[in-house]
Amino acid sequence: MYRNIMLLLLCLxxxxxxxxxxLSIGHVFTANMTGNIVLLGLAIGHSLQKTVMYSLTALLGxxxxxxxxxxxxGKQEKSFWPPAVTTALMIEGFVLLLFACLSLFQISAHIxxxxxxxxxxxxxxxxxxxGIAGISTTVLTGTLANFFEDVSTRFFRKSHQxxxxxxxxxxALTIVxxxxxxxxxxxxxxxxxxxxxxxxxxxxxxxxxTAVTKFRGxxxxxx
Numbered sequence: 684m685y686r687n688i689m690l691l692l693l694c695l696x697x698x699x700x701x702x703x704x705x706l707s708i709g710h711v712f713t714a715n716m717t718g719n720i721v722l723l724g725l726a727i728g729h730s731l732q733k734t735v736m737y738s739l740t741a742l743l744g745x746x747x748x749x750x751x752x753x754x755x756x757g758k759q760e761k762s763f764w765p766p767a768v769t770t771a772l773m774i775e776g777f778v779l780l781l782f783a784c785l786s787l788f789q790i791s792a793h794i795x796x797x798x799x800x801x802x803x804x805x806x807x808x809x810x811x812x813x814g815i816a817g818i819s820t821t822v823l824t825g826t827l828a829n830f831f832e833d834v835s836t837r838f839f840r841k842s843h844q845x846x847x848x849x850x851x852x853x854x855a856l857t858i859v860x861x862x863x864x865x866x867x868x869x870x871x872x873x874x875x876x877x878x879x880x881x882x883x884x885x886x887x888x889x890x891x892x893t894a895v896t897k898f899r900g901x902x903x904x905x906x
Contacts, residue, residue, distance in 0.1 A: 704799050782880060
């Protein structure tokens with residue numbers, strides 16, 4: 684139960700971070716790299732050099748985050764909550780905190796984009812290591828497809844009519860929470876530029892604290 688709630692909160696975080704990047708830093712996505720690559724293609728097609736550089740910076744930051752997280756969690760054995768996942772999320776929290784502090788100054792937009800996308804790269808790989816229902820906290824296209832495949836299976840196959848797995852509900856909730864994060868940021872960000880980033884920071888701190896206190900010694904997935 685705790686793991687599922689924490690996964691949903693990570694989706695909320697991704698929604699917030701994506702809107703911060705889009706509304707306040709160069710109209711780029713810093714969590715959803717699919718959308719960011721589309722924006723990159725549009726910018727190249729319209730010869731928008733500044734936007735191209737912003738999108739490339741976001742992509743670079745995300746890749747750096749993924750590489751760092753992979754180095755941390757890659758060799759960790761699969762378990763209910765690998766300690767390395769907590770470590771990766773701690774680094775994500777630090778990167779977001781660094782972003783919050785630097786955003787108070789006249790800092791380059793490229794640095795801010797790099798930090799946000801790096802945090803999301805860290806989060807993506809850390810969350811994938813948990814292996815919960817095949818869910819990614821930053822890429823929801825696959826999650827959306829899986830959810831409606833579950834629904835179709837329930838209603839169109841007689842042998843599965845009475846089966847509606849918890850995974851299907853969790854996949855639906857990840858989409859809701861991501862959207863909720865986007866709504867929160869869309870409301871707050873125009874009035875308090877970069878101020879809403881403190882919500883993801885608090886969420887990450889709470890997740891790390893919960894992992895340290897609740898999941899210590901938990902070794903079997905689904906325990």
